[in-house]
Amino acid sequence: MNKSIKTIIITPEIKKGKLYKTVYILHGYSGNPTRTYEKDIPDLAKKSQEFETIYVLADGNYNSWYVDSSINENSQYSTFIGKELVNYIDSHFPTIQNKKSRGILGWSMGGFGAVHIGTKYDQNFSVIGSTCGALDFTYFGENYKNYQVEDVLGLFEKLPSEYLVGNVADKMKTADQIYIFDCGTEDELMIDLNRNFHKILTSKKIDHLYTESLGKHDTAYWSKALSNQLCLFENYLQN
Numbered sequence: 001m002n003k004s005i006k007t008i009i010i011t012p013e014i015k016k017g018k019l020y021k022t023v024y025i026l027h028g029y030s031g032n033p034t035r036t037y038e039k040d041i042p043d044l045a046k047k048s049q050e051f052e053t054i055y056v057l058a059d060g061n062y063n064s065w066y067v068d069s070s071i072n073e074n075s076q077y078s079t080f081i082g083k084e085l086v087n088y089i090d091s092h093f094p095t096i097q098n099k100k101s102r103g104i105l106g107w108s109m110g111g112f113g114a115v116h117i118g119t120k121y122d123q124n125f126s127v128i129g130s131t132c133g134a135l136d137f138t139y140f141g142e143n144y145k146n147y148q149v150e151d152v153l154g155l156f157e158k159l160p161s162e163y164l165v166g167n168v169a170d171k172m173k174t175a176d177q178i179y180i181f182d183c184g185t186e187d188e189l190m191i192d193l194n195r196n197f198h199k200i201l202t203s204k205k206i207d208h209l210y211t212e213s214l215g216k217h218d219t220a221y222w223s224k225a226l227s228n229q230l231c232l233f234e235n236y237l238q239n
Contacts, residue, residue, distance in 0.1 A: 001076050007085065008033040008057040009093065012049045019096045021053045021237045022089060023230065024081060024125075026060055026106030026113040028222075029134075029147055033057035039219055040107070041226045051234050056089055066106075066113025067163075069152035077113070082121035100238040105129030105180075105229055107222040108190070109147075119168060122175040127236045129180040131225040132190045132217055136165045139193040169200050178236045179208035182225050184215030 012020065025044075027036050036057050037044045044055055058081050060066050069075040081104075090097045104125045106114040111133020118128035137144055137159060144156050153159060161167050172179065179201070183194035191212075198210040209232070215221030 001074050001080065003074065005080065006033060006059045008037065009089070010037065010044050010048045010055040010057070011093065012052050012054070014094060018052075019094050021051070021101045021103075021239065022056060022093075022095050023053055023102075023233060023237075024056045024058060024085070024104040024114075025226075026058065026066060026081070026104070026110030026117075028106070028108030028110050030062050031060075031110070033059050040223055041230070042223065043227060047227070047230055051230070052239075053234075053237070054089070054093055054095060056085065058085055060110065060113060063109075063148040063151070065109055065149055065152050066117055067152055071154055072152060075152050078117050078120060081113075082117040082124060086121070086124050096238070098238070099124055099126045101126075103127035103129065103233050103237055105131070105226070105233070107131040107133065107226060108217070109134055111135060111181075115168065116163070118177065119171050119175055122171075122177060125177065127178045127180070127233050129229045129233065130182075131222050131229060132183045132187050133181065133194065134190060135181075135197045136193040137163060138165070139196075143189075165197060165200055169197075169204050169206060172201070172206050173204060179206070180229055180232055181208060182211045182213070182229070184217065184221040184225075185212050186215060187217040187221070189217045 064077040068078040104114045104118045111130030118125045
C-alpha cells in the first residue's frame with residue numbers, strides 16, 4: 001500500500017536463545033491498536049508474559065474490513081497482515097516460524113478479518129478465533145453500506161464468492177486449522193449470523209468450538225471473551 005501502518009508488538013521478557021509463539025490480534029470497526037491494549041484486552045502484557053507469546057496488534061484502519069479491495073488500491077489489508085506483516089515479525093523478533101505456533105483472532109470487523117485472513121493464508125495460521133464476529137454479510141442489510149463494506153468490496157449484489165459463508169466453510173474443511181467462535185446472547189447485531197455460521201459448520205462436519213454467554217456488542221463483553229479466547233489458544237499453539 002506504500003504507507004506506514006502503526007503496529008504495536010507486545011512481548012514477554014525476551015530470553016536469549018528462546019523462540020516465541022505469535023498471535024495476531026485484529027480490532028473491530030473504528031478501533032485501533034492503542035485502544036486494543038488499553039480498553040479492549042487490558043491484560044495483554046500480563047498474558048504475554050504468562051503464556052510466553054508475542055502479540056501483534058495491527059492497525060486495520062477505521063473500516064478496511066481486512067480485505068484486499070479491488071476498488072481501493074490503498075486498502076490491501078489482507079496481504080499486509082496475512083503475508084507482509086508475518087514475514088516482518090518473523091524477521092525482526094525471535095518467533096517460532098511455524099504455522100502450528102501462530103494464531104489470529106479478532107472481534108466484530110476483526111472477527112471477520114481473522115477468519116478471512118486466517119483461511120486465505122492457512123499456511124501461516126493454525127488457530128483462528130472470532131468474538132462476536134461480523135461473519136456473514138448476507139445478514140447486514142443496510143449496514144453493508146452503513147459500515148462501508150461497500151466501499152471496499154463493492155455492491156452486495158456483486159460480492160465475490162470468496163466472501164460468501166458457504167465457500168468460506170468449504171475452505172475451512174481442508175485447511176487443517178482450529179476454529180474458536182463466541183458471541184453474546186444480547187448482541188442484536190451479531191448473534192443470529194454467528195448462530196447460523198455455527199449451524200453451517202456443524203452441517204458440513206467442520207470441527208470447531210462455539211460458545212454463547214450473556215453480553216451485548218460492547219467492550220464489557222468482548223474484553224472478557226477475548227481474554228478467554230487467548231487462554232484457549234494456549235491449548236493449541238505449539239511451544
